[in-house]
Amino acid sequence: MEGNMKSLWRPLMAVALLSLLSFCNGEDPYRFYTWIITYGDISPLGVKQKGILINGKFPGPPIESVTNDNLIVNVFNNLDEPFLLTWNGLQQRRNSWQDGVHGTNCPIPPGKNYTYALQVKDQIGTFFYFPSLAMHRAAGGFGAIKIDSRPKIPVPFPPPAGEYQILVGDWFTKSHNDLKGILDRGGDLPVPDGLLINGHGSDRFTFTVDQGKTYRFRICNVGLTTSINFRIQGHKLVVVEAEGTHTLQNVYDSLDVHLGQSYSILLTANQDPKDYYLVASTRFSSRVLAATSILHYQNSKQTVSGLPPPGPTIETDWSLNQARAIRQNLTASGPRPNPQGSYHYGEVNITRTIILQNSAPIVNGKRRYAVNSVSFLPADIPLKLADHFDIRGVFTLGSIKDSPIGSPVSLQTSVMAADFRSFVEVVFQNPENTLQSWHLDGQIFFVVGMNRGQWSAGSRSVYNLRDGVTRSTVQVYPESWTAIYMPLDNVGMWNVRSANWARQYLGQQFYLRVNTDSSSLRNENPIPKNALLCGRALGRKSEIVVDETEEQWELNV
Structure with a gap:
C-alpha cells in the first residue's frame, strides 16, 4: 500500500x-x-x-x-x-x-x-x-x-455559434494484433470493413445546429489506409484552415481529406429546418465505403430520407485541382500578430534538393515498402538516445540518399543528415498507381506544386511561390509528384513517414536528423x-x- x-x-x-x-x-x-x-x-x-x-x-x-x-x-x-x-x-x-x-x-x-x-x-x-x-x-x-x-x-472570420470535432477514418474488425500478424507474414491488409465518424458507424452520431447560424467543423482523417471525401447534404463547405494555416475561404460541395490531414470548415445552417446527411466516403479505393451522421436542425420537423448524396471516387483531376486551390490567406494573422504571408518563401535560396521515391518491393519473399531503395528497420534503441549518448552502431548518417538510386532494396535504419536553418526543396515522386500521403514530424513546409507524371527541373516553372499552404502532411497522387519547400528550423531527430500505417510499419519511413554544432538551449x-x-x-x-x-x-x- x-x-x-x-x-x-x-x-x-x-x-x-x-x-x-x-x-x-x-x-x-x-x-x-x-x-x-x-x-x-x-x-x-x-x-x-x-x-x-x-x-x-x-x-x-x-x-x-x-x-x-x-x-x-x-x-x-x-x-x-x-x-x-x-x-x-x-x-x-x-x-x-x-x-x-x-x-x-x-x-x-x-x-x-x-x-x-x-x-x-x-x-x-x-x-x-x-x-x-x-x-x-x-x-x-x-x-x-x-x-x-x-x-x-x-x-479571419466571425466567431462561430459552435464547434464540432470530426474524427473520421477507415476501420477493421480484425484486432490490431491480427493485422500486425498479416503484415509480419508478408501479406497485404484486407479492405477495411467500414468507416467511423467519432468512433461510430453510420447514423449513430448527431450534430445539432440552429437555423441561420454558422458552425465550425474540425475534420481529421485518423484512418490507417484510405483517403476520404467529406460532405453535408444540401450545404456548402467553406474551408478556413488546414493544419494550422488560415486558408483562402474557398467554397466546396465536398472536401477531400487524405490520410493524416486536418481541416476546418464553416457551415451555415441556411436550409429548410429538417435533418440532413453528413457523409464520409472513401477515395481512390477498390471498393467505396461510406459512413453517415446526421446534421439536425434544432427546429427540425423531418428526419433524413432517401439515399445520402454520392461523392467522387477516383476522379484524380478533380481532387488535384481542389488541392492546388487550397492556399494561404495572406491577409490573415497566424499565431502571432504578423501576417502569415510576411514570410516570402519564394524568395529564399534553396540550399538542397531531395527527391523521395516510394516503392513496394518483395524482400526475402515478403512485402516491404521503401524510400529511395531503403526499407526502414527499427533499431533496438531510440535513435535520439543513441545520438545523445553517442552510442555507435545504431544508425549511419547518409544511409538514405537524396535521390532514387535504382539499386535493390536494402533493410537499414535509415537516417538522413540535415543542417539547421537550411532551406530545402523536397520532391515526393510516386511511380505507383496508389495515392500516397506523407507526414513530417517537427517541421512545417510550403506546398509549392503537384502534378501528374515525372518531376524534372522544368517542373519548377509551375510552382506556387507566393501563397502555398503550410502544413505537415501532403498527398501525392498516383503516378504523380508533389514538391514542398521546407525551412529546417527545428533541431532534432524527426520522423518522415508514410501516413498509410501499413506502409509505415513495413518500412516506408526514415529519420531526418536536423543538427547544429551549437549546444545553445535556444536551439x-x-x-x-x-x-x-x-x-x-x-x-x-x-x-x-x-x-x-x-x-x-x-x-x-
Whole structure:
C-alpha cells in the first residue's frame, strides 16, 4: 500500500512543482491531463473487439488549448504491452524528445507511466494524437487536438455559434494484433470493413445546429489506409484552415481529406429546418465505403430520407485541382500578430534538393515498402538516445540518399543528415498507381506544386511561390509528384513517414536528423529529467531527484 501511495504522490508532486514554477516565472499557461490507457470492449461496426481506451473512452479525450500553452500529459500504460503516443502536426519546437515515436522515445512499459511535456509554441489549428507503436492505431487510442488563437490575435472570420470535432477514418474488425500478424507474414491488409465518424458507424452520431447560424467543423482523417471525401447534404463547405494555416475561404460541395490531414470548415445552417446527411466516403479505393451522421436542425420537423448524396471516387483531376486551390490567406494573422504571408518563401535560396521515391518491393519473399531503395528497420534503441549518448552502431548518417538510386532494396535504419536553418526543396515522386500521403514530424513546409507524371527541373516553372499552404502532411497522387519547400528550423531527430500505417510499419519511413554544432538551449531543449531509458541507453544517466522535506522523491516514475 505504501508503494502505491508513493507512486500516486510522485506525479502529483511533480505537477505541483511545475504549477508553482509557472506561477512564479510568469510563463505561458499550463494544462494538465492524466490519461489511463486500458483495453476495453468496443463494437463500432457492430462486431465486438478489443479496443484501446483512454480514461475509458473511445475515441480518447480531446486536448483543447490556446497558442503557447504548455501541455503536461501524464500517460499511465495499463496495457500488457509497451505503448507510446505521438502528436500529429504539433511542431514541438526544440523538443523532439517528446515526439512519441520509436525513433525518439523508449516505449512506456506495461504498468508504468510517462509524463509528456509539450508546448504548442506559435501554433493554431486542428490536429490529433494517436498510438505510434506496431498497429495500436488500429485499436483506437486516438483523439482530437485543437489550438485556438490568443484572444488579441484576430481570426479571419466571425466567431462561430459552435464547434464540432470530426474524427473520421477507415476501420477493421480484425484486432490490431491480427493485422500486425498479416503484415509480419508478408501479406497485404484486407479492405477495411467500414468507416467511423467519432468512433461510430453510420447514423449513430448527431450534430445539432440552429437555423441561420454558422458552425465550425474540425475534420481529421485518423484512418490507417484510405483517403476520404467529406460532405453535408444540401450545404456548402467553406474551408478556413488546414493544419494550422488560415486558408483562402474557398467554397466546396465536398472536401477531400487524405490520410493524416486536418481541416476546418464553416457551415451555415441556411436550409429548410429538417435533418440532413453528413457523409464520409472513401477515395481512390477498390471498393467505396461510406459512413453517415446526421446534421439536425434544432427546429427540425423531418428526419433524413432517401439515399445520402454520392461523392467522387477516383476522379484524380478533380481532387488535384481542389488541392492546388487550397492556399494561404495572406491577409490573415497566424499565431502571432504578423501576417502569415510576411514570410516570402519564394524568395529564399534553396540550399538542397531531395527527391523521395516510394516503392513496394518483395524482400526475402515478403512485402516491404521503401524510400529511395531503403526499407526502414527499427533499431533496438531510440535513435535520439543513441545520438545523445553517442552510442555507435545504431544508425549511419547518409544511409538514405537524396535521390532514387535504382539499386535493390536494402533493410537499414535509415537516417538522413540535415543542417539547421537550411532551406530545402523536397520532391515526393510516386511511380505507383496508389495515392500516397506523407507526414513530417517537427517541421512545417510550403506546398509549392503537384502534378501528374515525372518531376524534372522544368517542373519548377509551375510552382506556387507566393501563397502555398503550410502544413505537415501532403498527398501525392498516383503516378504523380508533389514538391514542398521546407525551412529546417527545428533541431532534432524527426520522423518522415508514410501516413498509410501499413506502409509505415513495413518500412516506408526514415529519420531526418536536423543538427547544429551549437549546444545553445535556444536551439534544442536538454534531455528531459524524466526521460525513459531502454536498451543500450540503460544506466547512461543518474536518477534525477527532488529534495522534499525528509525524503527524496524521484521526479521520474
